Amino acid sequence: MTPHESTSRRIGAPHQMVNAFDTRVSSGISAVGEHDWDALVSDNNFFNSHRWLASIDNALGNSEVLTVWSSSGLAAGCALWDGERVSGLFYLPDYFTDMRGPWQEPFLWLGGRRSTHNEIPCVAGERRTQYLRKLGLAAADIAARRGLAGFVSPYMPVPVALEFAGATGGTLLLHSAEAAAPIPSGGLPEAMAAWKSHDRVQSKAEISAFERKGNRIEWTPINENIEALAARLVAENRARYGSKQGSAWMARLLTGQRQAGVLQSAVAAVASRGDAVTALTIFYRFGEAFHARYFGCDYDLPDNDFRYFVLTYYAPVNYAAAKGLKHFRLSTSALKAKARRGARIEPLAAVVKLTGSASLEPDDVERHNNSFVGTFQREYAGHLSHEWPIVNC
The missing domain is CATH 3.40.630.30 (Gcn5-related N-acetyltransferase (GNAT))
Known part of the structure; x- marks a missing residue:
């Protein structure tokens, strides 16, 4: 127009x-x-x-x-x-x-x-x-x-x-304030090399715990199945922290994104254990930046495997580096946790x-x-x- x-x-x-x-x-x-x-x-x-x-x-x-x-x-x-x-x-x-x-x-x-x-x-x-x-x-x-x-x-x-x-x-x-981090071409190993020793040891322990629990990660475009899964899991996560916006509200947002073409630039990191999906995080690519937006989790499955940190902080750095991205945008929540995992606070x-x-x-x-x-x-x-x-x- x-x-x-x-x-x-x-x-x-x-x-x-x-x-x-x-x-x-x-x-x-x-x-x-x-x-x-x-x-x-x-x-x-x-x-x-x-x-x-x-x-x-x-x-x-x-x-x-x-x-x-x-x-x-x-x-x-x-x-x-x-x-x-x-x-x-x-x-x-x-x-x-x-x-x-x-x-x-x-x-x-x-x-x-x-x-x-x-x-x-x-x-x-x-x-x-x-x-x-x-x-x-x-x-x-x-x-x-x-x-x-x-x-x-x-x-x-x-x-x-x-x-x-x-x-x-x-x-x-x-x-x-918001959290952000550069994405080095060497991915997570290069990023962690610049962290404090304590933070590096803690992060490696969390990744090991995630893997010992039998978790695996799949990176996938946002199709209708992922939309439905995300609407349920993101609403469950938000409800845990007091949100009254349910899965129908989240589904409406994702439908709006699909209609506008936003989901063409989106990707989900999906964590599974056996046949069960335990959590996911949705990211959006724009230019050379990678934006974390939604985390969802099935809290009926014990979440003592650090899935939030692995999906939202660790795995994305390797994924984004492989795609040639330069900037990781991590929004305004949980700033201390993000700072301990390599983010700078702006x-x-x-x-x-x-x-x-x-x-x-x-x-x-x-x-x-x-x-x-x-x-x-x-x-x-x-x-x-x-x-x-x-x-x-």
């Missing part, structure tokens, strides 16, 4: 926008061409790729998409949504409990729905800051017209958050811009960010990426 589809509407006066900038809101990602969009998406930003956003639209209903167009075509864009109103990963009052702000009020959320890694798809080059600024101004205008407290772009890697905050006049607030920030003349207290912002950095320096010493600490947030 072209940028002039009827599902899009322009923001602002046309005579101000039509040549240099044309800013639009569309009713879903399908209003934007896949090639145009993905040309702006980095390998690490898979959960803002066109097919992933389309899969979420298929499963949960369309999210709006804000885009900035230049005379050369698409220049920047992001999905828009409302966040969630229950405590959890996408509930703003949980983010900044130590500082004053209108966190209980509704905000406009920028980035992929339920994504824990958000970068703003945007062209590179000397006009990049202008396009980011235009997108931010448009988002702030939408928030103001809808009577919202402002916009928030959460789970942004710090370098891109600094860039976006600088372009938009927003405030950078640290609130989470900071994530929200860029917040309040509507009107409202603002956050600079002293509160500095105190919050410094406290966040200090906590991670104490808990993850030796495992932090080079983005820590943050200066002049």
